[in-house]
Each structure stands twice: as C-alpha cells, then as structure tokens.
Amino acid sequence: MTETETEMEMEMEMEHPRLILHNFLTEDECKELEFIHKSCSTIGYRPNVFSTTLSHLTATNSSHLIIPFLPIRDRLKEKVEEFFGCEYELVTEFTGLISWSRGASIGWHSDDNRPYLEQRDFTAVCYLNSYGKDFEGGLFHFQDGEPKTIAPMAGDVVIYTADSRNTHSVDEVVDGERLTLTLWFSRDSSHDEDAKLILLLEENLMHKSNNVPWSFLPLPASDNMYWFSPDQASNQDLEFDIRLGRLHALGFDVYYSQDLNFTTDLSELLMEPMQLARRDQLLDQKFVNVLHSLQVAQFYFWKLCKSQALTNEVQCGKVVQLSQSQSEKIAQFHVFCCYYCMGGLFIEAARIREVNKGCVETLQIVPSGLYSVLENRGNQPL
Ligand SMILES: O=C(O)CCC(=O)C(=O)O
Ligand SMILES: [Fe+2]
Numbered sequence: 001m002t003e004t005e006t007e008m009e010m011e012m013e014m015e016h017p018r019l020i021l022h023n024f025l026t027e028d029e030c031k032e033l034e035f036i037h038k039s040c041s042t043i044g045y046r047p048n049v050f051s052t053t054l055s056h057l058t059a060t061n062s063s064h065l066i067i068p069f070l071p072i073r074d075r076l077k078e079k080v081e082e083f084f085g086c087e088y089e090l091v092t093e094f095t096g097l098i099s100w101s102r103g104a105s106i107g108w109h110s111d112d113n114r115p116y117l118e119q120r121d122f123t124a125v126c127y128l129n130s131y132g133k134d135f136e137g138g139l140f141h142f143q144d145g146e147p148k149t150i151a152p153m154a155g156d157v158v159i160y161t162a163d164s165r166n167t168h169s170v171d172e173v174v175d176g177e178r179l180t181l182t183l184w185f186s187r188d189s190s191h192d193e194d195a196k197l198i199l200l201l202e203e204n205l206m207h208k209s210n211n212v213p214w215s216f217l218p219l220p221a222s223d224n225m226y227w228f229s230p231d232q233a234s235n236q237d238l239e240f241d242i243r244l245g246r247l248h249a250l251g252f253d254v255y256y257s258q259d260l261n262f263t264t265d266l267s268e269l270l271m272e273p274m275q276l277a278r279r280d281q282l283l284d285q286k287f288v289n290v291l292h293s294l295q296v297a298q299f300y301f302w303k304l305c306k307s308q309a310l311t312n313e314v315q316c317g318k319v320v321q322l323s324q325s326q327s328e329k330i331a332q333f334h335v336f337c338c339y340y341c342m343g344g345l346f347i348e349a350a351r352i353r354e355v356n357k358g359c360v361e362t363l364q365i366v367p368s369g370l371y372s373v374l375e376n377r378g379n380q381p382l
Contacts, residue, residue: 016145018160019083025155025181029072030128033181035302036065037097037128038246039295040218042225048104048173050242052097054193058200060291061219066197069095073183076124080159080185084122090185091192093120097128099179100138105172108143111162111184119191120162126181127152135176143167152178220291223267241270243294250297253277253330254290260332277322277330284318 037052040062044051057065073095081090112120131138131151140150140158144167150158160166162184186192220226226242247254255275270290276283276297287293322330 016142016160016165017084018142018145018158018166019079020147020150021079021157021159022153023155024075024079024157025072025126025128027154029068030154031302032068033072033097033128034179035298036068037099037179039298040065040291041097041099041242042221043228043242044098046104046106048101050099050101054095054197055200056221056225058197058204060221061204061215061217062295063201063204064216069181072126072181076126076157076159076183077185080122080124083159084161086187088187090122090187091189092194093184093186093191094193095181095183097179098182099177100135100170100173101177102173102175104178105137106170108167108169110164110167113164117162119186119188120184121187122159122185123162123166124157124159124183124185126155126157126183128154128179128181129177130154131178135173135178137171137174138178139171141169141171143169152180217288218291218295220271220289223270226270241266243270243290247276247290247294247297250301251278252293252297254293255282255326255330260329277326280322280327281319282322282326284320 036057037050040057040060041050041052042056043049054066054069057063073092077090077092080086111123112118125140129135130153134154138152140152142148142150142160144165150156160168220243223241228240228242228245244254253276255277256269256272257275258269258272260269273286273288274290274293275286276293285296287296
C-alpha cells in the first residue's frame with residue numbers, strides 16, 4: 001500500500017473528516033489581516049464578495065504585506081498534516097482574504113466540485129471577525145454530521161476535507177462585512193501557489209533593478225478590479241469604487257487639485273496624486289494615488305483601534321481649512337464619479353464611529369512616519 005493510500009484509509013475511517021479550532025489566531029493577527037484586506041481588496045469572484053490574494057499584493061507592489069500571512073499559513077499546514085495524518089508535506093494551493101458583504105451567500109457545495117478545483121484536498125477557513133458583532137447572517141452549515149452549524153468567531157478555524165463528505169453552505173450575510181482567511185491545501189506539488197508567487201516576485205525585482213529606486217508605494221491594479229457595477233451587487237442598485245467606498249466609510253473625501261470635467265477618465269484620475277479631506281478640513285499630506293491614501297488611512301485606523309492612547313501621539317500632522325472652491329471640487333467629484341457606499345460598508349462606518357467615539361471626531365492627518373513603519377516591514381526577508 002502506498003503512503004497516500006494509507007492516508008486515504010485514515011480519512012475514510014472518519015465519515016466527515018473535520019476539525020474545529022477555537023482561538024487559533026490571536027486578536028492581533030485577525031486585526032492585522034483585516035487591515036491588509038481593507039487596504040488592498042479587489043472585487044471578488046461573486047456578487048458582494050471582495051478578495052485579497054497574495055498574487056494581487058505582489059502585483060500591486062505591496063508584497064511586504066504578504067509577510068503576516070506566512071507564519072499563519074505554516075501553522076495551519078502543520079495542523080492539517082498532523083490531523084489528517086499526511087505522510088508527505090502538503091502544498092498551499094491558495095491563500096486569500098475573502099469578505100462577504102450584504103447579499104453574499106453560497107449554497108450546498110464541496111470545495112473540489114469543479115474539474116479545475118480537483119487538486120484541492122483540504123480547506124481551512126479562519127474567521128477574522130465575529131457573527132453578531134461585526135456582521136449578521138453568514139452562518140456556516142455542514143449538510144451532514146457534527147457540528148451542524150458554526151457561528152464564525154474571530155480567531156476560530158474550521159478545517160475539513162474538500163470532498164463531498166463535507167458538503168457545506170453559508171447563509172446570506174444580511175448586515176456588515178464577514179471576513180475570512182481561506183486556504184486550500186493540495187497533495188499535488190504542481191499546484192504550489194508559492195512557485196507562482198516567487199516567479200511574480202522575481203519579475204517585480206528584475207523590473208525594479210532597472211535603475212528604478214526601491215519603493216513600497218502601491219501601484220493600483222486595473223480600474224475594473226476596484227469598480228463594483230450594479231450587476232455585481234445583488235438586490236442593490238449601487239455602483240462604486242471599492243477604494244473610494246472604504247475611504248468614505250472611514251469618513252474621508254478625496255481631493256484632486258486639477259480641474260475635473262465629465263470627460264476626465266476616472267481610472268486615470270485615481271492613479272494621480274491626491275489629498276484627503278474630512279468635513280471642512282484638508283489634510284496636508286500628499287498621496288501618490290488613491291490606493292496609497294487608503295493603505296495609510298486603514299493603517300491609522302488599525303492602530304487607532306488597538307491603542308486609544310496613540311491618538312495623542314499621531315495628532316501631529318497639519319490640516320488646513322478647505323476653501324470654498326476646494327469644497328466645491330470635492331462635491332463635484334462625488335457627482336462626477338457617482339459612487340455610493342453600499343449597505344454593508346455604510347454600517348461599517350457607523351460602527352467605526354461608535355467604536356472610536358470622540359477619537360474620530362478629532363482625527364487629524366496621518367503622519368508620513370506611519371507609512372515608513374509599513375515600509376520597514378518590507379525590509380524583513382520573505
Ligand atoms: O467562509 C466560509 O465559511 C466558507 C466559504 C466557502 O464555503 C467557500 O469559499 O468555498
Ligand atoms: Fe466552500
């Protein structure tokens with residue numbers, strides 16, 4: 001009998017091979033991954049779903065943000081190999097952050113149920129936020145066996161074989177944004193995501209060495225990866241750019257000094273240097289593009305939520321009062337790009353204000369030093 005057959009035998013002994021781990025991730029790990037997702041996510045593979053893949057982080061010059069995933073991925077792989085008695089090391093086929101906003105759901109399925117998904121042997125879903133606190137709906141169900149229903153709680157992980165012994169579904173999210181770190185593991189080493197990632201990283205490095213100074217400033221992907229059209233949002237007549245939506249949820253408007261008119265190409269504009277405004281104040285800091293401003297703003301909120309004391313330290317930047325013409329430009333931009341915050345993100349904005357209470361009211365500029373903290377992470381070896 002081959003070793004793989006021995007493994008299969010072991011699994012066969014369990015009718016529904018699955019494992020639930022409570023508090024596998026710390027609160028800090030969940031929050032850091034949430035920060036990465038809220039800074040970098042693109043529209044996902046189904047309506048009302050957003051995703052952040054490792055290859056997307058590399059392609060947008062944000063590969064330093066892959067670092068927090070690596071120890072978590074290793075710990076999970078070890079758990080899976082141990083629990084399912086794998087004789088050979090597994091490879092990670094996919095690692096990604098996936099969030100579901102209002103309207104997202106998935107019916108009964110197994111995770112290897114398409115010819116192009118056959119290489120998926122094991123699934124690990126890590127919950128990064130909590131049912132009843134951060135979102136409503138979104139309960140996970142196994143069709144057969146125990147446990148029947150799982151209410152996602154930040155830090156918990158559900159691990160199961162990707163075949164039909166673990167047919168599952170997820171209820172529709174009715175409020176908020178449900179966030180997971182999802183991984184698939186394979187016995188087939190030709191499906192190792194790292195091989196593809198390393199190629200991508202090498203390409204980027206080669207490109208950089210052509211006399212281009214090293215930079216950790218993000219380069220946004222193509223515009224259609226951030227743009228949610230009404231047909232991608234079920235039951236909602238909304239369209240928006242996810243980057244603008246997330247900035248808006250934090251209470252920011254974007255300010256472009258150039259003149260806008262209806263022939264201006266929005267996708268080109270969003271690549272241009274810009275500033276952030278809050279109410280009647282313009283933040284002094286200039287950002288190289290809208291994705292840069294989103295990463296900085298999300299970084300600030302992540303740290304703000306972590307330590308209220310930090311607010312005193314970071315209120316060192318400059319703000320200026322918006323002039324009448326600047327305010328008009330901001331209002332014009334709203335009309336111009338015709339974006340709205342979808343239900344889920346709106347609720348998020350309300351929650352953030354509730355969590356931070358007075359702090360958000362006194363929010364001032366994000367000091368550029370904070371961004372260098374992010375850059376320094378990139379100096380650690382991958
Ligand atoms: O997020 C979950 O709880 C499970 C999601 C799922 O079933 C999938 O992505 O295949
Ligand atoms: Fe699934």
